[in-house]
Amino acid sequence: MERLISSANTLECATPHDLAFAASQKAMPAALKSQAGCLLIPQEFEVRDRTSIRVKEPRAAFARALSALYPRKRPSGFVHPTAIIAKTAKIAADCFIGPYVIVGEHNEIGGGSYIGNGCSLGDHVLIGPECMIHPNVTIYDGVRIGARTIVHSGSVIGADGFGFTLMGDHYEKFPQVGTVEIGDDVEIGANCCIDRAALGATRIGNGVKLDNLVHIAHNCAIGQHVVVAAQTGFSGSVSVGDYAAIGGQAGIGEKARIEARAIVGGKAGILTSKKVSAGEPVWGIPARPLRQHLRNLAYLNRLPELTEEINELKRRLLASETQHEQGHS
Amino acid sequence: MERLISSANTLECATPHDLAFAASQKAMPAALKSQAGCLLIPQEFEVRDRTSIRVKEPRAAFARALSALYPRKRPSGFVHPTAIIAKTAKIAADCFIGPYVIVGEHNEIGGGSYIGNGCSLGDHVLIGPECMIHPNVTIYDGVRIGARTIVHSGSVIGADGFGFTLMGDHYEKFPQVGTVEIGDDVEIGANCCIDRAALGATRIGNGVKLDNLVHIAHNCAIGQHVVVAAQTGFSGSVSVGDYAAIGGQAGIGEKARIEARAIVGGKAGILTSKKVSAGEPVWGIPARPLRQHLRNLAYLNRLPELTEEINELKRRLLASETQHEQGHS
Amino acid sequence: MERLISSANTLECATPHDLAFAASQKAMPAALKSQAGCLLIPQEFEVRDRTSIRVKEPRAAFARALSALYPRKRPSGFVHPTAIIAKTAKIAADCFIGPYVIVGEHNEIGGGSYIGNGCSLGDHVLIGPECMIHPNVTIYDGVRIGARTIVHSGSVIGADGFGFTLMGDHYEKFPQVGTVEIGDDVEIGANCCIDRAALGATRIGNGVKLDNLVHIAHNCAIGQHVVVAAQTGFSGSVSVGDYAAIGGQAGIGEKARIEARAIVGGKAGILTSKKVSAGEPVWGIPARPLRQHLRNLAYLNRLPELTEEINELKRRLLASETQHEQGHS
Numbered sequence: 001m002e003r004l005i006s007s008a009n010t011l012e013c014a015t016p017h018d019l020a021f022a023a024s025q026k027a028m029p030a031a032l033k034s035q036a037g038c039l040l041i042p043q044e045f046e047v048r049d050r051t052s053i054r055v056k057e058p059r060a061a062f063a064r065a066l067s068a069l070y071p072r073k074r075p076s077g078f079v080h081p082t083a084i085i086a087k088t089a090k091i092a093a094d095c096f097i098g099p100y101v102i103v104g105e106h107n108e109i110g111g112g113s114y115i116g117n118g119c120s121l122g123d124h125v126l127i128g129p130e131c132m133i134h135p136n137v138t139i140y141d142g143v144r145i146g147a148r149t150i151v152h153s154g155s156v157i158g159a160d161g162f163g164f165t166l167m168g169d170h171y172e173k174f175p176q177v178g179t180v181e182i183g184d185d186v187e188i189g190a191n192c193c194i195d196r197a198a199l200g201a202t203r204i205g206n207g208v209k210l211d212n213l214v215h216i217a218h219n220c221a222i223g224q225h226v227v228v229a230a231q232t233g234f235s236g237s238v239s240v241g242d243y244a245a246i247g248g249q250a251g252i253g254e255k256a257r258i259e260a261r262a263i264v265g266g267k268a269g270i271l272t273s274k275k276v277s278a279g280e281p282v283w284g285i286p287a288r289p290l291r292q293h294l295r296n297l298a299y300l301n302r303l304p305e306l307t308e309e310i311n312e313l314k315r316r317l318l319a320s321e322t323q324h325e326q327g328h329s
Numbered sequence: 330m331e332r333l334i335s336s337a338n339t340l341e342c343a344t345p346h347d348l349a350f351a352a353s354q355k356a357m358p359a360a361l362k363s364q365a366g367c368l369l370i371p372q373e374f375e376v377r378d379r380t381s382i383r384v385k386e387p388r389a390a391f392a393r394a395l396s397a398l399y400p401r402k403r404p405s406g407f408v409h410p411t412a413i414i415a416k417t418a419k420i421a422a423d424c425f426i427g428p429y430v431i432v433g434e435h436n437e438i439g440g441g442s443y444i445g446n447g448c449s450l451g452d453h454v455l456i457g458p459e460c461m462i463h464p465n466v467t468i469y470d471g472v473r474i475g476a477r478t479i480v481h482s483g484s485v486i487g488a489d490g491f492g493f494t495l496m497g498d499h500y501e502k503f504p505q506v507g508t509v510e511i512g513d514d515v516e517i518g519a520n521c522c523i524d525r526a527a528l529g530a531t532r533i534g535n536g537v538k539l540d541n542l543v544h545i546a547h548n549c550a551i552g553q554h555v556v557v558a559a560q561t562g563f564s565g566s567v568s569v570g571d572y573a574a575i576g577g578q579a580g581i582g583e584k585a586r587i588e589a590r591a592i593v594g595g596k597a598g599i600l601t602s603k604k605v606s607a608g609e610p611v612w613g614i615p616a617r618p619l620r621q622h623l624r625n626l627a628y629l630n631r632l633p634e635l636t637e638e639i640n641e642l643k644r645r646l647l648a649s650e651t652q653h654e655q656g657h658s
Numbered sequence: 659m660e661r662l663i664s665s666a667n668t669l670e671c672a673t674p675h676d677l678a679f680a681a682s683q684k685a686m687p688a689a690l691k692s693q694a695g696c697l698l699i700p701q702e703f704e705v706r707d708r709t710s711i712r713v714k715e716p717r718a719a720f721a722r723a724l725s726a727l728y729p730r731k732r733p734s735g736f737v738h739p740t741a742i743i744a745k746t747a748k749i750a751a752d753c754f755i756g757p758y759v760i761v762g763e764h765n766e767i768g769g770g771s772y773i774g775n776g777c778s779l780g781d782h783v784l785i786g787p788e789c790m791i792h793p794n795v796t797i798y799d800g801v802r803i804g805a806r807t808i809v810h811s812g813s814v815i816g817a818d819g820f821g822f823t824l825m826g827d828h829y830e831k832f833p834q835v836g837t838v839e840i841g842d843d844v845e846i847g848a849n850c851c852i853d854r855a856a857l858g859a860t861r862i863g864n865g866v867k868l869d870n871l872v873h874i875a876h877n878c879a880i881g882q883h884v885v886v887a888a889q890t891g892f893s894g895s896v897s898v899g900d901y902a903a904i905g906g907q908a909g910i911g912e913k914a915r916i917e918a919r920a921i922v923g924g925k926a927g928i929l930t931s932k933k934v935s936a937g938e939p940v941w942g943i944p945a946r947p948l949r950q951h952l953r954n955l956a957y958l959n960r961l962p963e964l965t966e967e968i969n970e971l972k973r974r975l976l977a978s979e980t981q982h983e984q985g986h987s
């Protein structure tokens with residue numbers, strides 16, 4: 001029997017036209033119950049009477065199948081007539097430039113890149129090849145972006161860092177004359193803010209993945225392959241080592257150093273100038289090593305009990321003292 | 330005497346041309362002092378020598394009066410000549426489509442809907458009747474929005490969910506091929522992000538109200554009439570029951586289940602896969618039942634006292650031991 | 659020898675063409691090692707064999723030098739032909755209005771102001787002279803902005819406040835008919851949200867500086883020269899006194915009053931209706947006076963030790979009791 005697989009879904013929602021996957025043994029019962037027309041399953045299993053493909057990493061195989069089943073349209077070789085492009089800008093022949101895009105002076109946009117509707121690019125912006133800039137992204141002057149990087153809508157790259165000095169009765173702006181440099185294969189979520197450096201550059205390494213609404217202040221240096229969940233904020237001059245993983249709504253104080261492969265828990269607060277050691281998991285406000293934080297939480301929960309124990313000791317001690325007094329009287 | 334009431338204000342700021350309201354007895358003294366030309370007051374009160382209207386729910390009556398006194402202009406039946414609309418898009422006759430709006434292929438926009446300046450709508454977007462999409466909103470391909478829904482400026486609906494797998498030395502993207510479905514009578518604040526599902530749909534139920542800068546990750550299922558204060562974030566696959574109320578800056582971990590009418594306090598952190606029971610108020614990081622959290626806070630504040638008590642016990646015990654020793658020596 | 663200084667950098671990165679500065683004695687060793695062609699140093703120091711300028715406040719002098727070395731281009735006297743400007747709008751002759759900007763009815767824009775690409779201005783918007791509105795900012799109807807104010811990209815000013823009342827089985831919107839008033843010399847970061855008042859005005863005083871992704875709810879009254887770090891949120895009707903400083907990711911509950919020069923720590927949570935006294939530093943969730951919060955944290959860390967002490971007391975007391983019993987047996 002021939003079967004056409006034209007789409008994909010979860011085990012629970014899949015129909016006979018769908019591909020689905022079981023990541024591990026845990027998912028096998030659901031796989032057996034699934035209506036999926038084809039299953040991707042771990043190599044070590046076998047499913048009778050079902051169309052299945054045994055693979056080493058079902059999740060990764062499924063991801064690849066998704067790319068094939070749902071190719072993302074990325075038109076190319078087209079500049080919409082309403083795009084306003086400075087004469088000094090160099091745009092590779094096979095780019096797509098959407099309607100109402102504005103491309104400033106001296107920009108360079110690499111081959112195959114896609115600039116979505118209504119994006120605003122300042123002057124001297126460099127965008128590498130095969131990038132995907134979704135609609136309504138704003139990029140300020142001088143920002144440099146590598147190859148194959150994706151920026152989701154509403155993100156603002158290169159706005160002024162937050163630098164002010166109280167001079168007498170008012171704050172004066174410290175001019176933010178640096179820029180932002182973003183590596184290759186980066187993905188930046190929606191409505192993120194990456195500020196330009198005061199001097200030099202705010203740097204985002206290759207392969208970094210930022211979720212939505214992330215804030216990266218001036219002069220941060222984010223290493224390679226760092227992942228950052230949504231709504232996390234990095235204060236000025238924070239450095240983050242390669243492969244660090246930062247949870248959502250975390251706050252990193254100025255000049256903090258997060259070393260390679262460190263893990264910062266969701267909502268954690270790293271104090272100014274603090275170091276998080278390589279590979280270390282931390283959590284809490286202020287953040288401490290995970291084990292210590294969990295221990296503190298456990299002790300905090302036991303406080304009522306502890307108080308009761310102290311009261312009990314007081315009673316017993318009083319009894320003992322009274323008895324003693326009486327023994328001497 | 331005839332009096333024209335042409336505007337409305339608070340009791341404190343109202344002038345003789347203004348309508349104002351007293352929500353309850355607590356506000357009556359201010360009402361008596363107010364310069365308001367007309368007062369909406371609770372049924373059970375009476376105000377002599379003042380123009381007043383006695384109503385069951387003064388706040389609700391005032392809200393209705395505001396709508397009448399300040400009708401929000403919503404032009405209709407107009408497509409600005411600069412709007413770029415795909416030929417395959419179906420737009421009801423009485424819609425307003427603002428300047429520099431882009432409407433993709435196969436869109437359908439219901440009667441009376443308003444699409445503000447510079448909005449970008451992808452392909453296969455469905456927007457129901459009487460919606461109000463404020464300027465500079467970005468909607469990705471395939472998003473479906475119900476009737477009478479309001480989306481404020483800067484919000485991004487349908488950006489890719491945050492799905493990556495570490496493959497050897499780099500992260501690979503898990504394609505996000507699902508979509509977003511938003512119900513009727515929803516209001517979405519400014520600069521919110523609602524991500525498309527990896528597979529299937531991220532769902533926002535009827536009557537949900539989101540404040541500004543809210544993040545909703547892929548595959549969340551938000552029930553009906555849920556209210557969410559500003560800057561709160563929902564991780565992937567969170568479910569929220571009907572009429573739940575979520576405070577500001579709360580963080581909800583992956584796959585957490587918040588049941589109907591639960592109340593999540595501001596800044597609360599719900600751990601991954603955690604359940605918050607129906608109707609339960611929770612608070613803290615990590616969130617616990619409100620009563621337990623308040624008790625922990627109280628005990629935490631009493632720690633210095635508790636430590637002093639322990640020191641006192643130590644002194645007394647030492648005295649007792651010494652005395653005892655001496656008694657035996 | 660003549661030397662042309664054409665740029666500026668940090669002590670570490672400076673080349674012979676760069677100006678650099680040493681803020682204080684602490685930076686003097688780095689200054690001596692720096693390759694900078696010219697150094698700004700504190701008055702009380704002297705550097706031999708180096709081109710240096712002794713000034714009272716090197717940081718401030720450097721800031722002024724940066725403005726001279728890197729003048730921010732701000733074109734003026736130009737309205738892009740694609741800008742759509744209502745006939746009733748009054749725009750001073752030397753403004754810059756970028757491409758795809760939309761200016762509503764009855765707007766007034768003061769002399770020398772810059773409205774960046776793709777900004778959307780509603781009706782009855784007032785913008786003072788010498789303002790800089792970066793690309794893709796959205797300003798709703800009736801918003802008033804003073805002189806020399808800067809708004810970064812993606813910010814939304816004047817969206818509806820979050821006002822809903824549960825009426826039976828659904829929430830009803832309380833119309834938000836007020837506006838937003840922003841003073842002179844304000845700077846608003848990227849992707850901020852400042853909501854219009856329900857009635858009256860949400861107010862931002864002169865000289866206020868907001869970092870990125872800040873949320874200011876309806877009817878807040880932010881005093882003069884207040885600084886607010888990124889991702890902080892103010893609930894409805896919060897008041898903040900002059901020169902208060904608010905850290906990042908802080909959350910301020912409804913109707914809280916933060917008095918002049920108070921300092922709110924990063925991630926702090928101020929409860930609803932709470933007052934923070936003038937000049938007081940507070941921290942924590944819920945926020946307490948800084949000293950008390952630090953003391954609580956210290957005690958929390960000592961809990962394991964405290965528990966051990968209680969166990970030790972128990973052992974000793976038991977021993978004492980046993981001995982006592984034996985003494986009497």
